[in-house]
Amino acid sequence: MRKVSPPQIERYPIYLKCLLGMRERGVRSVSAPILSRELSFSEEQVRKDLQAITRCNGKPKSGRDIAELIEDIKLFLNYSSLTKAAVVGVGHLGKALMNYKGFDDFGLEIVCGFDNDPTLIGNKENGKEIYSIYQIGSKVEELGLEIVILATPSNVAQDIAERFVNAGIKGIWNFVPTHLKVKEGISIENVNLASSFALLQHKLRNEVN
Amino acid sequence: MRKVSPPQIERYPIYLKCLLGMRERGVRSVSAPILSRELSFSEEQVRKDLQAITRCNGKPKSGRDIAELIEDIKLFLNYSSLTKAAVVGVGHLGKALMNYKGFDDFGLEIVCGFDNDPTLIGNKENGKEIYSIYQIGSKVEELGLEIVILATPSNVAQDIAERFVNAGIKGIWNFVPTHLKVKEGISIENVNLASSFALLQHKLRNEVN
DNA sequence: GAATTATCAATAATTTTTTACTGATATCCT
DNA sequence: AGGATATCAGTAAAAAATTATTGATAATTC
Numbered sequence: 054m055r056k057v058s059p060p061q062i063e064r065y066p067i068y069l070k071c072l073l074g075m076r077e078r079g080v081r082s083v084s085a086p087i088l089s090r091e092l093s094f095s096e097e098q099v100r101k102d103l104q105a106i107t108r109c110n111g112k113p114k115s116g117r118d119i120a121e122l123i124e125d126i127k128l129f130l131n132y133s134s135l136t137k138a139a140v141v142g143v144g145h146l147g148k149a150l151m152n153y154k155g156f157d158d159f160g161l162e163i164v165c166g167f168d169n170d171p172t173l174i175g176n177k178e179n180g181k182e183i184y185s186i187y188q189i190g191s192k193v194e195e196l197g198l199e200i201v202i203l204a205t206p207s208n209v210a211q212d213i214a215e216r217f218v219n220a221g222i223k224g225i226w227n228f229v230p231t232h233l234k235v236k237e238g239i240s241i242e243n244v245n246l247a248s249s250f251a252l253l254q255h256k257l258r259n260e261v262n
Numbered sequence: 263m264r265k266v267s268p269p270q271i272e273r274y275p276i277y278l279k280c281l282l283g284m285r286e287r288g289v290r291s292v293s294a295p296i297l298s299r300e301l302s303f304s305e306e307q308v309r310k311d312l313q314a315i316t317r318c319n320g321k322p323k324s325g326r327d328i329a330e331l332i333e334d335i336k337l338f339l340n341y342s343s344l345t346k347a348a349v350v351g352v353g354h355l356g357k358a359l360m361n362y363k364g365f366d367d368f369g370l371e372i373v374c375g376f377d378n379d380p381t382l383i384g385n386k387e388n389g390k391e392i393y394s395i396y397q398i399g400s401k402v403e404e405l406g407l408e409i410v411i412l413a414t415p416s417n418v419a420q421d422i423a424e425r426f427v428n429a430g431i432k433g434i435w436n437f438v439p440t441h442l443k444v445k446e447g448i449s450i451e452n453v454n455l456a457s458s459f460a461l462l463q464h465k466l467r468n469e470v471n
Numbered sequence: 472g473a474a475t476t477a478t479c480a481a482t483a484a485t486t487t488t489t490t491a492c493t494g495a496t497a498t499c500c501t
Numbered sequence: 502a503g504g505a506t507a508t509c510a511g512t513a514a515a516a517a518a519t520t521a522t523t524g525a526t527a528a529t530t531c
Contacts, residue, residue: 267517269518269519270518304519305520306520306521307520310518310519310520321526321527321528322525322528323526323527323528323529
């Protein structure tokens, strides 16, 4: 397998979604030009992306087997191994994340929530219990939590993140618009709505895309 | 002003957030090395990014004036001009988006919601009325909606998007994991959780970052 | 007030990512 | 069956983005 770049990694779930839909509709094989039209990626990009993670070659004229592609992308994305996560901060966004269908599809299991609001603690959201911030120490290990999905208010995000890191968490999916500083070896991925919206605004103003 | 690239556009809201925090704490000026440490960007990147959108030069030893930087970033990001939007699909995610604080900060005003569930239509969420899908035609113009924030189920996203485009919408902030095909001149920005999660997984597995 | 130092702007080099090109080949068509 | 064609793999070129380098200068220190 070739080296895979971050932009490529971001594209694989997009290919996967598209391929699953095609298979659903009974399509058996697919070529780079077809995916190119379907997803508005360049043909070359599609070919390179698929080539990088699949062991089987495409065939001239007919392209690639969809089932095999799906397998290979899932394998690359690790969708069969389950990752256990907790949602931290069960406000509007946190609730939405605890109810999000589709996390299952990519091997992400939301096990529970955490909050510091006494009126929430002990409740369930989508069948998952909400624990107190003070239970971090015990629950991370007890439940085998690997990552946290951070959706707290900005001003407490750094503090809460540190507590989870100290409790043994290895990754943070950060929905809070705050840059977290954590020790070496902890993985962070930020979802920044302001950044995304800035891109949209820019496209709107400059009439690109 | 120099040419600004998409990755840079994504970074400006991050600088802004950071600078606002510093100003709050009484700091008056900031240098590239300081922001570099604060945000884990390289010094060179910070310097280039700021240089690209600010008209005033930084001074050796002391750096740049924070207030001026904030002004310039806000100006570049168009935060003073209001963009009117509707949330389409008032499920868990849609509700969260209708309640999200902080959209105001970047000039995004959520005016109303749309859904096709009769039990939701006519209700208010965070003080904003939820209209029926059948009211798209009238409401887009009546309310001056420029963009829609799409949070519907996957299978209807394309259809609903087209209806809004036909009604005169200019941009789509797409939270649905579906590639939308729309006519020339319509701007789309996708928020794809699967892509973001794939990056996190990759960092976790390869122990980078 | 001269020397030192942290920072800057501008330009150059490097790295990363995307796109283009070339020859080969499986499928389709007559 | 044999030629036409769509697609592929592999490599090369181009474009985009990041990082490094260089000389200059404002603030600080002695």
